[in-house]
Amino acid sequence: MPRPPRSPAPAPRRHAHGGEGQVRIIGGRWRNTRLPVPYAEGLRPTSDRVRETLFNWLMPKLPGARVLDLFAGSGALGLEAVSRGAASAQLVERDPALVAALRDVVVRLDAAAQVQVAAGDALRWLETAPAQQADIVFVDPPFADGMWAQVFERLPRHLAADAWLYVEAPSGAVPRVPAGWSLHREGGTRDVGYALYRRAAATLRDDLNATPSA
Template sequence: MKSGRTPLARGPRAAPGPTGSVRIIGGRWRNTRLPVPDLPGLRPSSDRVRETLFNWLMPKLAGARVLDAFAGSGALGLEAVSRGAAHAVLLERDAGLAAALRGAVERLGAATQARVVCVDALAWLADAPAEPFDIVFLDPPFAAGLWDAALRALPGHLAVDAWVYVESPVEHAPAVPPHWLPHREGRTRDVRYALYRVPGGQGAATLRGDSHRPDSA
């Protein structure tokens, strides 16, 4: 659900006019609409994909720290908080989109639970102090091809037994580290979406078992 330009936005500007919206599907903000500005490459995940993803994640959401690395409309990160995550960091390099996200956080009364950072996600992952996240959403702009760089930069920001969601074009499965365990995978006509467990330390409880079973959306 990401904007497509790769450079950092230069200076503040007004948020683009919304031409659509995406809704938060479940939790305390259920059916709240988030604006989707008309920007190249801004591609919100469908309701069906997000419903499937959050069904997979539901047992791990309570109290989780979440990173939405390419936030766009914020639907993934804010949906997680709506459903019980303790805190979400939303990274968005476009200044107008970041301003819209901050407005959404303010309207939801979520300033203590959601932090919007206007920054290039890869730069933040490379330079920010290690901050362990339990759940990470990687849904970069498809045209930019950022999966490999993001996956290389991510390990220092993962908590013990973290979960990582990766969304990509249906014909492209990004190469995740070999020790990551595939948990669930689904496809639509245009999108492949997959959830991985990153094992370590105490040994994670599973989400409905550890089998790798494709799902359709």
């Protein structure tokens, strides 16, 4: 008697970014390292294309930088920064499965001396954690939560005087940053818009230093 046909195996759950549960570090000493991406509602790791653009912009600022990645997710932004020369990264993530995956990656990369993973809500962390004096901050929250303004309000005590701020949001809807930031570069894809800012006082200081003496 012929066997009944097998039922097809269930397709892997596709994440919001359209991938199958992995992203990769695209540059630096950990280049091509695969990062697991457990399913989490609203998770949308920054694409290779956008990250390549961002880190081209940041390249001169990465060596020795202290990085704060507030909605770490897969860790693609914070770990990419350390891979390319940042001195340290503080990753903040509230989803337990993602936190576990991040900690596993840190162990696998032998990166505990440079990369710290904090489990918890980013807004609460900003209110209660010791001041960081971060040189580069990544703000890429779940879009549906709309937390950009609340992050911006709580961020200043964690910033170095000449900090850089990366913001990602839905295409055409990058939020307005508070006074005190100067737009450096911006771009977009069909799905996301992104922008890199610098603290305006640092930008003004650089402009004044570049002005020839009379």
